[in-house]
Amino acid sequence: MNLKEIFRTAITALRSSLLRTGLTMLGIIIGIMAVILILIISQGATAYINGQFSSLGSNLLIFASTGIINITTGDVKALGDPGEISNVAEVGSRFAGNETVSANGQNKSEVVFGASASMQDILGIVMQSGSFVGDDDNANISRVAVLGPTVVKDLFGEGADPIGQNIEVGTRPFRVIGVTASKNSQEDGLVIIPVSTAMRTIFGVAYVQAAYVNVKDARFLDQTEADAKALIFERHSITDQSVKDNFVATNSRDILSTINNVLGILTVILSGIAGISLLVGGIGIMNIMLVTVTERTKEIGLLKAIGATRRDILTQFLIESIILTVTGGAIGIILGIGIGYIIAQLVKVPFGLPIIPVIASVSVSVIIGIIFGSYPAYSASKLSPIDALHYE
Numbered sequence: 001m002n003l004k005e006i007f008r009t010a011i012t013a014l015r016s017s018l019l020r021t022g023l024t025m026l027g028i029i030i031g032i033m034a035v036i037l038i039l040i041i042s043q044g045a046t047a048y049i050n051g052q053f054s055s056l057g058s059n060l061l062i063f064a065s066t067g068i069i070n071i072t073t074g075d076v077k078a079l080g081d082p083g084e085i086s087n088v089a090e091v092g093s094r095f096a097g098n099e100t101v102s103a104n105g106q107n108k109s110e111v112v113f114g115a116s117a118s119m120q121d122i123l124g125i126v127m128q129s130g131s132f133v134g135d136d137d138n139a140n141i142s143r144v145a146v147l148g149p150t151v152v153k154d155l156f157g158e159g160a161d162p163i164g165q166n167i168e169v170g171t172r173p174f175r176v177i178g179v180t181a182s183k184n185s186q187e188d189g190l191v192i193i194p195v196s197t198a199m200r201t202i203f204g205v206a207y208v209q210a211a212y213v214n215v216k217d218a219r220f221l222d223q224t225e226a227d228a229k230a231l232i233f234e235r236h237s238i239t240d241q242s243v244k245d246n247f248v249a250t251n252s253r254d255i256l257s258t259i260n261n262v263l264g265i266l267t268v269i270l271s272g273i274a275g276i277s278l279l280v281g282g283i284g285i286m287n288i289m290l291v292t293v294t295e296r297t298k299e300i301g302l303l304k305a306i307g308a309t310r311r312d313i314l315t316q317f318l319i320e321s322i323i324l325t326v327t328g329g330a331i332g333i334i335l336g337i338g339i340g341y342i343i344a345q346l347v348k349v350p351f352g353l354p355i356i357p358v359i360a361s362v363s364v365s366v367i368i369g370i371i372f373g374s375y376p377a378y379s380a381s382k383l384s385p386i387d388a389l390h391y392e
Helices: 003-015 018-054 073-079 119-123 135-139 149-156 195-202 218-235 241-246 252-295 297-305 310-347 355-382 385-389
Strands: 060-064 088-103 106-115 127-130 144-147 166-169 172-180 190-194 210-215
Touching: 018 252, 018 310, 018 355, 060 218, 073 088, 073 195, 073 210, 073 218, 088 119, 088 149, 088 190, 088 195, 106 149, 106 195, 119 210, 135 195, 144 149, 144 166, 149 172, 166 190, 172 190, 190 195, 210 218, 252 310, 252 355, 310 355
Parallel strands: 106 190, 144 172
Antiparallel strands: 060 210, 088 106, 088 166, 088 210, 127 172, 144 190, 166 172
């Protein structure tokens, strides 16, 4: 038997029982689809997070209030004083929390984000229309607000222009002065007001949640962090070393590295779980092929009687196994890419096709077919033609 005949015989055998063939491939389909889905979602989430943090750069320090050390507006001003710390380019502050926001007969729970004027540059906020909160707004504790596009849609409807209109934050009226450009992120759902107004009028506190410090030269980030901590400790008369040790600044570089590490670990774990599905699928193929060998014992005997060699029988059953796994792998790849694209669109993360994993998935399918098909194929090739023909 030549290879063409062997291949045709294998296809015919698989087509003779389509239901069994489909069920046999199911484990491979699910395993490959799961791997592709996990990689697409992980890649998209990583790209999304990197994009969100890219505007912050690698030279940002964030000092958060801890309860023991609550950062004040005076601290923020001191951090931005070149006479205190020379490597500071810009400082900002924020205080955020959830509050009911009302307008146009609509009531929504939104994130009210109190911000200093400098936070626009620090966070890379782009305005679609109007203006951001300014230094005068903070100095005067003004009741002005900048809305994200999602908030505009929630309160005023798609495509509305809210600038100049009033909204209520809690029970207090605010005038809308600007709308931010859409970034397909959490920023789209913010109601931004002056940080001084957020502290005193909305949340009733005398401190900020966090101070943001942009450094001039990222090479001296660690030194600037140490200088900033020393300044804060001095201003709050902190001498307890345990308090000092627990007051930790974060920076965008460390945050991004931590998140990417967590995503990488999750991807490995989930891929391992999906790999177990592939293993189960391979065992399923081996079991079905062993049953097939038993059912087709007489056919094997007939093929050997008319001249088929042991190698021909081995090749035929091995090809059948490889066809099952490669076809199942191809279907799994198509489903994984299709479902991954739909999920990416729904959750609004970048969609990327992981080419290398796709190629690896095809290779894994072939390897599974060879490994788990070898024993049934070997068993079939060992059958004696006389015994096979007399098998009942």
